[in-house]
Amino acid sequence: EKPNFVVLTANNVGQSKGFALLGLITIVPPRCNTALSRLYEQAGVQPGRAQTLANVLVERSSSYWILFSLPEITVRADLVEFVTNNAATMDGCHSP
DSSP states (O other), rough: OOOOOOEEEEEEEEEEEEEEEETTTTEEEOOHHHHHHHHHHTTOOOSSSSEEEEEEEEEEEEEEOSSSSEEEEEEEEEEHHHHHHTTGGGGGOOOO
C-alpha cells in the first residue's frame, strides 16, 4: 500500500576465484562465503540498520585452459533499507 523501503545501491558484486589442476583436481576452491563477504563490503552494509540484500543472483563459472581451470563464484544483489512511512519520502515515489 505504501513504500516501506528504498534501494540504497544497485547491482553490487562480490567474487571468489579458485584454481583446479587439469580442470579436475581442485587446489583452491572458490568460496561462497568469501564472495558474500566481498558483496557486503562493496554494498556498504552497516550493522544495526534495517538493511538487507534483494534480487540476489549467484553465478558459478569456470575458465578452462590446457593444464588448469579457474572456477569462479559471483554474487550480485541490490542493497535496500527498510524505512518508516515518514522517511519513505526519500525516494519520491509516493504522494503525500
